Structure formats: structure tokens, C-alpha cells
Amino acid sequence: MMDPQIERKLIEIMRVIHESDKPIGARAIADELNNRGYDIGERAVRYHLRILDERGFTRKHGYAGRTLTELGESEMHDALIGDRFGFVISRIEEMAFRTTYNPETNKGDVVVNVSYFDKDDFETVIDVLSYTANSGYTISSRVKIFEEETDTEISLPPGKIGIATVCSVTFDGLMLKAGIPVEPAYGGVMQIENNAPDRFLDLISYSGTSIDPIKVFMTRKPTSVLEVLEHGNGKILANMRQVNSSAYDRVKEIIEKAEKAGLKGCLPPGDVDEFLYGAPVEIGKFGIAVVGGINGICALEETGIEIVTDPISTVLEYSSMSEL
Structure with missing residues (x-):
């Protein structure tokens, strides 16, 4: 089982992608996470994005950034219900x-x-x-x-x-x-x-x-x-x-x-x-x-x-x- 802290960061990254009106890149995601109180850099975001890609939760659009897949949208809404309170x-x-x-x-x-x-x-x-x-x-x-x-x-x-x-x-x-x-x-x-x-x-x-x-x-x-x-x-x-x-x-x-x-x-x-x-x-x-x-x-x-x-x-x- 993956570290709960990593899982929370994955969900928060998915939230940032979900709230974006267009594909969003690692740097913009890192900036938004810092605004929300997460001390995480661009390199760390890229690491977490690779995990999301492997799970089929995100889709890469070249240099434009990423969007959530249908599976990713479903996972974001279902995961960590306690976190979403x-x-x-x-x-x-x-x-x-x-x-x-x-x-x-x-x-x-x-x-x-x-x-x-x-x-x-x-x-x-x-x-x-x-x-x-x-x-x-x-x-x-x-x-x-x-x-x-x-x-x-x-x-x-x-x-x-x-x-x-x-x-x-x-x-x-x-x-x-x-x-x-x-x-x-x-x-x-x-x-x-x-x-x-x-x-x-x-x-x-x-x-x-x-x-x-x-x-x-x-x-x-x-x-x-x-x-x-x-x-x-x-x-x-x-x-x-x-x-x-x-x-x-x-x-x-x-x-x-x-x-x-x-x-x-x-x-x-x-x-x-x-x-x-x-x-x-x-x-x-x-x-x-x-x-x-x-x-x-x-x-x-x-x-x-x-x-x-x-x-x-x-x-x-x-x-x-x-x-x-």
C-alpha cells in the first residue's frame, strides 16, 4: 500500500487538474499546490504525475499539460472521502x-x-x-x-x-x-x-x-x-x-x-x-x-x-x- 501522504498529494494534484479549464503542466500545478499550503516542487509534481499516468488517471497532451481521464474523474470523486469533508x-x-x-x-x-x-x-x-x-x-x-x-x-x-x-x-x-x-x-x-x-x-x-x-x-x-x-x-x-x-x-x-x-x-x-x-x-x-x-x-x-x-x-x- 502506498504512503497515505503520497495518496493525498495525488488526490490534490487531480483536484488541481480537474479545476483547470484546459490541460495544465507540472509547473502550474506546483504553483497552485503551494498556494494551497503544499510544500512541493515541480520535480516532485512530475514524479506524482507519472504515477497518475501509470494508473490511467491522467492523459498527457504534449507540452500543453495533462487532463483527467474518465477513470481519473471517478477516482477523484470516490477517493479519500474523509479528506473531502x-x-x-x-x-x-x-x-x-x-x-x-x-x-x-x-x-x-x-x-x-x-x-x-x-x-x-x-x-x-x-x-x-x-x-x-x-x-x-x-x-x-x-x-x-x-x-x-x-x-x-x-x-x-x-x-x-x-x-x-x-x-x-x-x-x-x-x-x-x-x-x-x-x-x-x-x-x-x-x-x-x-x-x-x-x-x-x-x-x-x-x-x-x-x-x-x-x-x-x-x-x-x-x-x-x-x-x-x-x-x-x-x-x-x-x-x-x-x-x-x-x-x-x-x-x-x-x-x-x-x-x-x-x-x-x-x-x-x-x-x-x-x-x-x-x-x-x-x-x-x-x-x-x-x-x-x-x-x-x-x-x-x-x-x-x-x-x-x-x-x-x-x-x-x-x-x-x-x-x-
Whole structure:
């Protein structure tokens, strides 16, 4: 049996390859691993990559680097389940750290979700997302379209178009840049009554799962976003964060500045030591509910459009995104 420390490094290397939108080389992998706290050089990465090649988990694309094989993708998701507990929170923290958006200039990197759909559905996708854009149940009315013929920023399956929507983790980045630690607490389904948040119906703790809760709920298709838009009642996806009570006033200022700049969906903070829409809050902290950045995508799924989404996918320069 191989050393568990080596196995963990192999899995982490596979994660880095999986998260890359294109083939990635040993040097770039080593740089990313160092960013994640792994003290490993390019030569050591090459050694581990040879092991992955021999196992059939990676495929080499000349000097461009490597991608995961289908077997590698399966192994990455199945291996070291204990290691993957808390990985979702680590991913959120990493993407929040990479956020550079400044509401005052309306420029900088924001966190995005990337969804893929058939070219034939393009007009419907734009129509539905435009309908949901300024509802207050998404983060921003800006999107970025990726087409196979013109874009190389992400890898597109044949016959597909990609669309990036702003993710709620962008708010985590804004708080972090202001020196405010934010704890991802829950992802859930929120009931809307008379065009106002009423309560969380279902919650999954970020600290107790190896899978993004929002992705879990998307698979279950529990939303009725179109009903909310048309009648003011229904279900949307939302997240809850916890923040130390000492940052209460500063958090309100950040939310207000972001809203003036066009980033919406962050609901007013709850009271210190009080449940938020039925979700528990730790002593000495207060909760913040943020609508899911993919509620527009959920609305698309409700129309029957087949669409695959990768939440918390990457970061994009906000000024490169277009208003719907």
C-alpha cells in the first residue's frame, strides 16, 4: 500500500487538474499546490504525475499539460472521502481570496458559476436569464458567454455554449478584503411569501458534506423560481453565512455599497445570537442570507432546458461581463 501522504498529494494534484479549464503542466500545478499550503516542487509534481499516468488517471497532451481521464474523474470523486469533508468550505475560502472586485470602481475579479447548454437553446436561455436578472433573486444582471469558435478561457463540450453568472461567494470576497472573516454555514431552499423571504425549508451544513449543498439541491430540482417571479410565492436557493458580532455595522456598509454598484441578493443581516429565517446561528455571531447566484439557471431548468452547472467555478473580471 502506498504512503497515505503520497495518496493525498495525488488526490490534490487531480483536484488541481480537474479545476483547470484546459490541460495544465507540472509547473502550474506546483504553483497552485503551494498556494494551497503544499510544500512541493515541480520535480516532485512530475514524479506524482507519472504515477497518475501509470494508473490511467491522467492523459498527457504534449507540452500543453495533462487532463483527467474518465477513470481519473471517478477516482477523484470516490477517493479519500474523509479528506473531502470540509473541501467545499476550502473551495469557498480560496475563491473568496481570489476576489478583487471593488464596488467603487465596479472593476476586479468576481466569482462565477459556469453553465453549459445546447446552442439551439441560446435564445431561450437569454430570455429567461433576462427575465430573472433584476428580480433581486440573483446576484447580478451581468453574464459572460463562451462560444466554441471564439473563446478559449474555458473548455466547451462539442455543440455547447457556456454562460458565466456571478456567484454569491463574491460577497465573501468583499468581506474578506475588508478584514472580516466569514464562515459559510448552510446552503438551502428558501420559501418566498408575498415577494419576501419567509424561512429556510431545507438546509445542508457546509462543514458536514463533501459535496456543494447548492449542487445537491439543484440535482433535486426543488425550486419554483418562475412562480416567485410571476406570483411572489415559491422556492429559491440561498446560502447562509455567519459573522462575528463585532463586524455588524461594517457588514451593513459593505452590503449597501455592493447593492449601489449592482450586486444584489445579499439580504439584511439578522440579529446577533438569533436564528435567521429558521436557521441556527452560533452565540456571539449573526447570520447573513444570500440568494443563490444560480437561481436564474434554476429557472431555466424549470422550463425544461437541459443545462449542466459548475458552481463556484472560477473568477472573471467583472468589467468583461455584459449586462443582459
